[in-house]
Each structure stands twice: as C-alpha cells, then as structure tokens.
Ligand SMILES: NC(=O)C1=CN([C@@H]2O[C@H](COP(=O)(O)OP(=O)(O)OC[C@H]3O[C@@H](n4cnc5c(N)ncnc54)[C@H](O)[C@@H]3O)[C@@H](O)[C@H]2O)C=CC1
C-alpha cells in the first residue's frame with residue numbers, strides 16, 4: 043500500500059486548538075489540493091479522535107474532481123477508513139452516510155454490540171489488533187479489499203503511529219500563517235515521540251498557497 047499523509051498545521055505545528063475544534067488553518071486553494079489528493083487515493087483515513095472532534099465527511103466535494111477520478115478509472119468517492127479500536131464512532135457520524143464505503147478498523151476490544159450497531163449502520167468492520175488497532179495488519183486487510191493508495195488526514199495520534207510503524211511513503215503539510223499554541227493542542231505527530239531514530243524526510247518541493255506554504259516530502263527507507 044502506498045501511504046500519503048496530508049495535514050494542515052500552524053507555524054508552531056498544531057493541527058487544532060487545545061479545545062480540539064476544527065480551525066481554518068488553510069483556505070480554498072489548499073482544500074482544492076486536498077481534494078486532488080483524495081481523488082487520487084483509494085481510501086481516506088482518520089483516527090476516531092478526528093471523527094469525534096470534527097465529524098468529517100471525507101468525500102470529494104468538487105464535482106469536477108469526481109469526473110477527474112472517473113477518468114483515472116476510480117469512479118465515485120474513495121473509501122473512508124477510521125482507526126477506531128473500541129468502536130466509538132457515533133452512529134450518526136457523517137462518515138456513515140451512503141456516499142462511500144466506510145471501513146472501521148477495530149481491535150478485539152471493540153464491544154460486540156457496538157460492532158453490530160455499526161455494521162447495521164452500513165460500516166464494513168475489520169478486526170486488526172488486540173488492544174488497539176494494528177495499523178500494518180489493518181492496512182494489509184485494506185489491500186486485500188483492493189485498496190492500493192491510502193491518504194491519512196490525521197489527527198496527530200494516528201499520524202504519529204503511522205510514522206512509528208514505518209508505513210508512510212509521502213508527507214504533505216500545509217503550514218498556515220498563524221500560531222495556535224497550547225501544550226495540549228494536537229500536533230502533527232503526537233503519541234510518545236521519537237527519541238533515537240527519527241523518520242528521515244526528503245524535501246521534494248515547496249508551493250505557496252492561500253496565505254501559507256505546502257511542504258512536500260518523501261520518507262526515506
Ligand atoms: N489540521 C488538520 O489537517 C487536521 C486536524 N485534525 C485535528 O486533530 C484532532 C484529533 O487528533 P487526535 O486527537 O490526535 O486523534 P486521531 O484522529 O489521531 O485519533 C486517535 C485515536 O484513534 C484511535 N486509534 C486506533 N488505533 C490507533 C493507532 N494504531 N494509532 C493511533 N490511534 C489509534 C485511538 O482511539 C486514538 O485515540 C482534532 O482536533 C482534529 O480537528 C484532524 C485531522 C486533520
């Protein structure tokens with residue numbers, strides 16, 4: 043699976059405020075760029091923290107992007123994927139509408155009744171991992187379902203895990219001209235953090251968009 047991480051952060055590396063409210067870090071040009079990355083992907087993934095905070099839709103919003111996607115032989119929206127160890131996705135979450143297939147990656151800890159409710163609401167459940175979602179195993183299962191290219195949109199816990207497990211091939215980050223601050227605000231890579239071996243990034247290009255810049259990296263190794 044080819045894995046692309048994309049997110050928008052402030053100059054101080056925050057994805058949202060300490061209240062975990064979605065902020066306008068980027069603007070319309072960046073959302074158009076995000077739409078193009080989604081259109082090229084077979085799946086768009088977030089952690090359940092993002093579902094609970096933002097209730098995102100994770101579909102293609104611009105009609106001509108859907109047309110572009112059809113030209114690439116991928117009709118409709120990419121699948122939506124949520125890492126949700128204990129099946130906390132609300133039954134009225136936007137990702138459970140019928141606009142795209144939604145895979146919920148859960149662990150063995152997910153209660154049976156929640157699994158049943160979410161399956162009844164239309165989600166495809168994939169069990170991977172004992173206590174929390176085993177991302178590598180979950181991504182292998184998505185590959186079995188025919189997904190070849192996965193976009194990870196956040197948040198910081200999920201992005202951090204994907205880097206820790208060496209699953210990321212590309213990183214694109216929009217840096218908005220703002221400071222958010224706050225030691226408890228989510229950052230691009232939360233989790234425990236690296237202490238000895240740090241992911242090696244190669245800067246491929248820089249693009250000015252809206253009132254910020256997009257940094258595009260490939261991940262070495
Ligand atoms: N500015 C941006 O581009 C974006 C900002 N956000 C922001 O990020 C915040 C949410 O981020 P987080 O709280 O870090 O939540 P998250 O979206 O990274 O989800 C983390 C949760 O996913 C579940 N999970 C299951 N398996 C996991 C695994 N192997 N590794 C990591 N997590 C796993 C756990 O329950 C964990 O608490 C929100 O405030 C949202 O607004 C989210 C996406 C994009």
Ligand SMILES: Nc1nc(O)c(N)c(N[C@@H]2O[C@H](COP(=O)(O)O)[C@@H](O)[C@H]2O)n1
Nearest residue numbers: 050065066067068096098099100101195
């Ligand atoms: N690219 C970008 N710029 C910002 O300023 C943002 N706040 C975000 N946030 C993420 O965008 C996703 C919204 O998805 P839908 O439009 O509902 O499909 C979601 O993942 C937000 O956290 N992104």
